[in-house]
Amino acid sequence: MVISFFLPTTFFCIMLSGFQGKTVEVGRAHFETENTRFTILDAPGHKSYVPNMISGASQADVGVLVISARKGEFETGYEKGGQTREHVQLAKTLGVSKLVVVVNKMDDHTVNWSKERYDEIESKMTPFLKLSGYNAKKDVHFLPISGLIGSNMASKVDSKLCSWWDGPSLFEVLDTIEIPPRDPKGPVxxxxxxxxxxxxxxxxxxxxxxxxxxxxxxxxxxxxxxxxxxxxxxxxxxxxxxxxxxxxxxxxxxxxxxxxxxxxxxxxAVNPVHVVYEFNAQLQILELLDNAIFTAGYKAILHIHSIVEDSEIVELIEEIDVKKKKDADPKKKKSKRRPLFVKNGAVVVCRIQVNNLICIENFSDFPQLGRFTLRTEGKTIAVGKVVALPPPGCSIFAS
Missing domain, CATH: 2.40.30.10 (Translation factors)
Known part of the structure; x- marks a missing residue:
């Protein structure tokens, strides 16, 4: 079995690092256990390098989210607008289906392997992980470690250090994670x-x-x-x-x-990837910049698999009422509500156009080539999936 995982942190600086010890590019390294060969994609945690983190996450099966147990450090990342929140949302959007939340620096003198501090962090993170789309019981694993002294990483932490932890080590968790199957006989x-x-x-x-x-x-x-x-x-x-x-x-x-x-x-060559200038997508608006209006003409940077491309919303097709959709009678046809603009939290079907030809697929056919994020001025404002492509042989929809 082969698993790729990414680390949206500054903890593992495996290959390429920048100033002040921060990871800037996506570093790569490899290791093996008895059952699994792992590729580590070490992605930057600093907010200035989120596009690099997106590149790493888009290649990964498993995310290892390293959180500091120190007082104040966890809170800074977890508060509204913090990097911990953005990384979780991006990971889910980019197809990272399994998440390991590692509570690091448990050996710090202000923490001293405190079960109360560990439980506090887990209890605060769990509701947010659920809101981001993760099944907290099936898809998320929490565990304490000390990266500095290597405790609870390759082998289980010594009970003299941490008497209350009876769970697995980090490597044991990684070695038992099941990832979604891919089709070896499908088109390349x-x-x-x-x-x-x-x-x-x-x-x-x-x-x-x-x-x-x-x-x-x-x-x-x-x-x-x-x-x-x-x-x-x-x-x-x-x-x-x-x-x-x-x-x-x-x-x-x-x-x-x-x-x-x-x-x-x-x-x-027989079944090539779709190449388009525009596509229809279902978007969830996360949080727009102050005073911004999401409407036709809105411009943002599109991140889809390894593509980074300028994009523009050319048409809002339908706003989806998520609450009513759950209770709706599928036999009753309802007229589409074509909005002029949408606000934070809205789910909308829209048409997106790019300046250069890009290679993408419908999310339903190839999820990794059909999920994306929209960013503007260094902030992720929406996540989405491709729901319709122009007819074969066309790069744009017929007007």
Missing amino acids: RMPIIDKYKDMGTVVMGKIESGTIQENDNLLLMPNKAHVKVLAIYRDENKSRRAGPGENVRVKLSGVEEEDILAGFVLSS
Whole structure:
């Protein structure tokens, strides 16, 4: 089994780090247990680098949310507008279905492995996790650790340090997490997160669907380049094939490195990924900037798999009344309510347009290529999913 997980924190600075000890880029590392091979995607926790965190989370199956047990530090991240809240919401939106909440710094002299402090943090986090869409009993695991001395990480914490904890260690939790299955026989979908030259053209990414083998003939979209797979690398090891869920490097012929951008998708030639200028989406508005109105003409930065693209709301199609929808009689047809604008908390179906061709899919077909966030001025203002694409052969809807 292969699992990728991300750490939206500054705790694990595995590969690339920036000033003041903060992780800036998404670092990568690997380790294995008896049952599982893990790829660590170390994502930045600082609010200035949320787009980098989005890049890491979009490739992950499991999120490890590291929270400080120190007085004041947890509260700062958890308060309205804090990074802990935004990271949880983004993780769920980006398809991170399982979350491990690690309460760190339990050895700090102000905490001293206090069960009361641990319970306080868990009791405050749980309701918010439920509101964000997580099943707190099935999808979330809480546990205490000390990263500084390595307690309760690879092996269970010593009872002399923490007599009240009888749960598993971090590695034990990670090794038993079940992740949603992907289709190894489906059409190939591998969003490109990076590329470089190394005796040829090499692309990096996570295979979301299908299996890639040496000598496969594929399409690189949206530029429709016919490419051939020369080699596949998992971690540092060469492999003849790789399946869904694996983070890989693929050496290609038929395309130059300078002709590839992050957000391109390595795709089946028979069943290629959709390429569009616009799409219909169901959006949930989280919190708009002060004095902002969400209406046709609203502009924001779209983040979908490894794509970062300027976008504009060109039409509000329908506002969904979530409360009434639950009680609605499916046999009764109701006329759509086409709003002029919507407010915080609204759920709306709208049409979104971008400046450049992008590779996306309907959420119902390929969730990882169909969920996204909208951000403006450094703040996540909406999360959404793709619900309709233009007809085959078209990049825009007919007017």
